[in-house]
Amino acid sequence: MATIQLDNRGLQPPEPMVRILAALGSLAADDEVVALMDREPHLLYPELERRGFTWEFDGRDEAFVLTVRRVTA
Template identity: 40%
Template structure:
């Protein structure tokens, strides 16, 4: 998966606010862009929503929560297949 073009640190927020903010942010995610979201808890419900909406996700445990990398599923490294070149 690509490097993140934006990062949201939501570890200080109580559920469901991290999920709500991530869902708002991915609506503005341009094809080919990638978002890193730092969450306090494993985002199981969020992952199902993102997958249904056509996003790829990658979750990694970090010291004080999780890093969720989000990108359009149809995009390749050059943005092909999602409105890019």
């Protein structure tokens, strides 16, 4: 299992969304993308769902963390 880490803080919309979607292209079944965010990416979720990914968003601390994985059958 591999983790691709992205620091998307300090980027203008929609660059965080583009970086995450680009990283997902090479994601194996057990891999995950962990992205540091400035804010919750509400508009990314429908696209993740459409491409067959699931996600968790942790917005408790100042640095928000989004974790994305492939949906497993």
